[in-house]
Amino acid sequence: MSQLQWQKSSFSDSGGENCVELAAAVNGTVLLRESEAPAVVLSTTPARFAAFLDAIKADGSAPTAP
Numbered sequence: 001m002s003q004l005q006w007q008k009s010s011f012s013d014s015g016g017e018n019c020v021e022l023a024a025a026v027n028g029t030v031l032l033r034e035s036e037a038p039a040v041v042l043s044t045t046p047a048r049f050a051a052f053l054d055a056i057k058a059d060g061s062a063p064t065a066p
Helices: 046-059
Strands: 020-024 030-034 037-044
Touching: 037 046
Parallel strands: none
Antiparallel strands: 020 030, 030 037
């Protein structure tokens, strides 16, 4: 099993303690975690993650689940 390459958000605290991190799994799944709780990982599809980001950029709120 390959090691995931986690990337910190550019908006995360520069001290490194309050970071949102994301990684791409081999199968294309988008993985998200909070640096203070790295064992808790959320997963989603690239399309749903893109919709989430688009919604936040548009009006600051996340889309509701179908």
